[in-house]
Amino acid sequence: MSFRDIAAIAGSAMTAQTVRxxxxxxxxxxxxxxxxxxxxxxxARKPVFASVFDQQAFSDDIGRGARVRVLDVVQSTEPLRxxxxxxxxxxxxxxxxxxxxxxxxAEMTDMMSASRAFETNVEVLGRVKAMxxxxxxxxxx
Numbered sequence: 001m002s003f004r005d006i007a008a009i010a011g012s013a014m015t016a017q018t019v020r021x022x023x024x025x026x027x028x029x030x031x032x033x034x035x036x037x038x039x040x041x042x043x044a045r046k047p048v049f050a051s052v053f054d055q056q057a058f059s060d061d062i063g064r065g066a067r068v069r070v071l072d073v074v075q076s077t078e079p080l081r082x083x084x085x086x087x088x089x090x091x092x093x094x095x096x097x098x099x100x101x102x103x104x105x106a107e108m109t110d111m112m113s114a115s116r117a118f119e120t121n122v123e124v125l126g127r128v129k130a131m132x133x134x135x136x137x138x139x140x141x
Contacts, residue, residue, distance in 0.1 A: 012067040013118075017118040019047050019073070020110070023045045023047050023073055026045060027044045027045060031104055034097045035090060036090045037098065040098075044076035049069065051067070051068065081101065082096050084096055
């Protein structure tokens with residue numbers, strides 16, 4: 001596996017974790033937004049990832065590994081929170097207000113996981129750079 005392949009794998013993983021962090025930020029920013037109908041309420045979003053394998057690597061038996069691709073960002077199917085707040089200006093005719101299906105604790109956990117995965121890939125790129133520099137110094141004699 002070449003240094004370029006390693007960098008491409010780490011780079012795709014960092015891109016995926018960036019999307020994950022952005023969706024967490026969006027979910028947390030909208031966690032307390034209220035609406036008068038279920039359709040108008042913010043729904044939590046989750047990214048969907050997939051491993052993309054290099055077909056030539058399998059045919060050549062090189063073992064280049066897989067890259068990460070973000071397939072989509074989908075809305076969560078968890079039920080919305082409904083609260084009886086007749087004094088709220090957003091309350092519907094029944095006095096109910098709808099809140100997003102965002103679990104702040106789960107989102108913070110997801111943020112920590114994505115952040116650590118991103119840091120790990122930064123470290124991988126740093127080590128690849130160090131190995132490349134060490135190889136260049138071998139030729140100095």
